[in-house]
Amino acid sequence: xxxxxxxxxxxxxxxxxxxxxxxxxxxxxxxxxxxxxxxxxxxxxxxxxxxxxxxxxxxxxxxxxxxxxxxxxxxxxxxxxxxxxxxxxxxxxxxxxxxxxxxxxxxxxxxxxxxxxxxxxxxxxxxxxxxxxxxxxxxxxxxxxxxxxxxxxxxxxxxxxxxxxxxxxxxxxxxxxxxxxxxxxxxxx
Numbered sequence: 001x002x003x004x005x006x007x008x009x010x011x012x013x014x015x016x017x018x019x020x021x022x023x024x025x026x027x028x029x030x031x032x033x034x035x036x037x038x039x040x041x042x043x044x045x046x047x048x049x050x051x052x053x054x055x056x057x058x059x060x061x062x063x064x065x066x067x068x069x070x071x072x073x074x075x076x077x078x079x080x081x082x083x084x085x086x087x088x089x090x091x092x093x094x095x096x097x098x099x100x101x102x103x104x105x106x107x108x109x110x111x112x113x114x115x116x117x118x119x120x121x122x123x124x125x126x127x128x129x130x131x132x133x134x135x136x137x138x139x140x141x142x143x144x145x146x147x148x149x150x151x152x153x154x155x156x157x158x159x160x161x162x163x164x165x166x167x168x169x170x171x172x173x174x175x176x177x178x179x180x181x182x183x184x185x186x187x188x189x
Contacts, residue, residue: 013161013169016078019047020066020099020107020115021058027099027107029091030055031082033162034129035067043136045116048129054087059132063120064104067134068112072158072170079166102138113157114141 017035021028034048045067049056059065070078077095084091092099098110106117118134125131145157152159154173161169 009164012164015069015159016082016162017047018068018070018078018081018109018112019049019055019059020068020109021055021062021064022101022105022107023058023062025058025061026086026090027092028055028058028086029068029081029097029099029107029109030086031078033082038133043139044121044133045118045136046131046133048126048131050129054085056130056132058086059120060123062105064106065118065120065132065134066102066106066108067116067118068109069114070109070112070160072160072168072172074111075160075168078160078162078168102140104137106138108140112140113145113152114139116140 011034014033016031016033019030019032030049030053032047032049036046038044038046047065047067049059077091077097080095081091091097099107100110102108102117104117108115108117116134116136117138117140118136120132121135122133123130124133145153147153154171154175159171161171163169
């Protein structure tokens with residue numbers, strides 16, 4: 001390898017989270033590629049959001065947000081929600097995204113297979129984005145889409161993986177898992 005002048009952002013492929021926020025100004029959903037589970041006890045989730053984003057402004061006022069995970073079939077909305085500002089568009093109407101309000105005013109997407117309600121605990125400046133740390137106060141998921149061991153049932157759920165530059169892969173039951181790969185290679189030995 002040789003040293004390059006340009007830094008390559010290499011954190012993909014990865015899942016995209018849809019950040020939801022609701023307050024007196026309305027409801028907005030925004031796709032975020034930089035996010036992570038941060039703690040089990042207490043359960044905490046973090047997401048990086050640019051300070052100039054409309055969603056950032058709403059989270060700062062509301063001190064609460066949701067993290068929604070949508071199936072691959074919703075990839076057009078995922079891309080759109082991260083490309084258009086909610087200050088000038090109603091994303092849920094534009095893409096016929098049905099949502100509901102959970103206790104406490106948390107906006108959840110009906111088509112999400114898993115969602116967290118989060119209360120802001122900390123905002124950490126990180127260059128051109130801030131890391132918004134939220135304590136998970138509730139978890140919603142479709143139990144029919146998960147196996148008994150807690151892993152997704154890929155025969156029923158297709159997860160979108162973002163590659164960057166508006167490109168996505170579909171993670172489904174045709175994707176080879178490590179367990180199957182390991183078993184198949186041991187048989188050849």
